[in-house]
Amino acid sequence: MNKLLFFVFIFILLFTVGCKRKEKPAPPEPQTVEQKVAVPAFNADSAFGFVRAQVDFGPRIPNTEAHRACARYLAGKMRQYTPDVIEQKGKVRAYDGTVLNFNNIIASFRPGEKARVLLCAHWDSRHIADHDPDPALRKTPVTGANDGASGVGVLIEVARQLSLAAPGIGVDIIFFDAEDYGPPEDSQIRSGNDFWGLGSQYWANNPHMPGYTARFGILLDMVGAAGARFPREAFSSYYAPDIHNKVWNKAHQAGFGEYFIYDDGGLINDDHYYINKIRRIPTIDIIHLDPNSTNGSFFNYWHTTEDTLDKIDPYMLKVVGQTVLEVIYEEG
Ligand code: AHN
Numbered sequence: 001m002n003k004l005l006f007f008v009f010i011f012i013l014l015f016t017v018g019c020k021r022k023e024k025p026a027p028p029e030p031q032t033v034e035q036k037v038a039v040p041a042f043n044a045d046s047a048f049g050f051v052r053a054q055v056d057f058g059p060r061i062p063n064t065e066a067h068r069a070c071a072r073y074l075a076g077k078m079r080q081y082t083p084d085v086i087e088q089k090g091k092v093r094a095y096d097g098t099v100l101n102f103n104n105i106i107a108s109f110r111p112g113e114k115a116r117v118l119l120c121a122h123w124d125s126r127h128i129a130d131h132d133p134d135p136a137l138r139k140t141p142v143t144g145a146n147d148g149a150s151g152v153g154v155l156i157e158v159a160r161q162l163s164l165a166a167p168g169i170g171v172d173i174i175f176f177d178a179e180d181y182g183p184p185e186d187s188q189i190r191s192g193n194d195f196w197g198l199g200s201q202y203w204a205n206n207p208h209m210p211g212y213t214a215r216f217g218i219l220l221d222m223v224g225a226a227g228a229r230f231p232r233e234a235f236s237s238y239y240a241p242d243i244h245n246k247v248w249n250k251a252h253q254a255g256f257g258e259y260f261i262y263d264d265g266g267l268i269n270d271d272h273y274y275i276n277k278i279r280r281i282p283t284i285d286i287i288h289l290d291p292n293s294t295n296g297s298f299f300n301y302w303h304t305t306e307d308t309l310d311k312i313d314p315y316m317l318k319v320v321g322q323t324v325l326e327v328i329y330e331e332g
């Protein structure tokens with residue numbers, strides 16, 4: 001009897017110990033690791049529609065009705081995705097003395113967040129097709145499906161995605177005006193490169209919020225043409241080498257390595273130059289450059305009457321847009 005009691009006692013003891021073990025709570029999740037939002041899927045058709053909508057206004061040349069109508073469209077579109085939209089309007093003087101009425105359109109997401117990323121593209125199109133192969137067309141305004149509308153189209157789709165599922169960081173999207181009103185190729189009045197990027201120069205000197213800064217910036221310029229390649233533009237490598245690597249590496253991870261090539265591109269005096277130089281936000285330029293181009297180092301239809309919607313490949317918008325989303329949602 002005693003033996004039996006002894007074994008029952010041992011059995012109960014083991015059972016309780018076993019149960020206790022099982023009841024032991026799982027170790028708590030580390031509190032410092034914030035749950036990241038999944039990277040959304042960029043919609044190429046949606047972005048292409050946003051490119052088409054801009055092109056449908058006609059050339060977006062400062063001081064024209066098409067330009068004003070497109071500004072209303074862009075600001076209205078961004079207000080669908082965030083209440084925090086600022087139109088920074090003002091006047092700048094062009095190379096030939098023309099006073100240009102510009103409108104930089106700035107949309108902020110999670111404006112209270114200190115950690116921010118800046119995304120930008122120019123929305124105006126060029127007043128003259130001075131690189132057209134036909135000399136008779138070199139004073140014709142440019143449609144700018146690629147040179148202007150492509151980068152903006154990508155960023156409107158990015159804005160739509162930001163409105164659906166916010167990442168951990170704040171994002172500012174700026175559509176710069178008056179980028180492309182630089183002097184004609186054959187101009188005698190050429191006095192340096194600073195007649196390009198007039199809207200971004202103004203903003204860099206007069207940001208929409210006093211003391212505005214961001215962790216880094218990404219400029220999109222001519223990102224939509226079929227067959228585009230993005231070698232590493234040289235001001236970007238100089239001012240923002242870490243960002244350059246971050247974005248190119250992300251593109252390669254996402255399977256877009258064939259487009260984001262590691263070759264060195266030349267120095268391009270684009271909006272990012274002023275953001276780096278004046279505002280001191282490390283900013284890169286994703287820009288289609290082509291060493292074998294028949295048109296400078298740019299894509300073949302650059303500053304010609306042929307920069308039209310049929311040159312845009314929706315898949316290229318996806319390549320760039322998805323890469324931008326991967327970078328943003330990974331950042332916080
Ligand atoms: C210059 O040709 C000096 N800058 C070109 C920047 C640009 C024009 N990007 C698009 N259109």
Ligand code: ZN
Nearest residue numbers: 126147180303
């Ligand atoms: Zn241009």
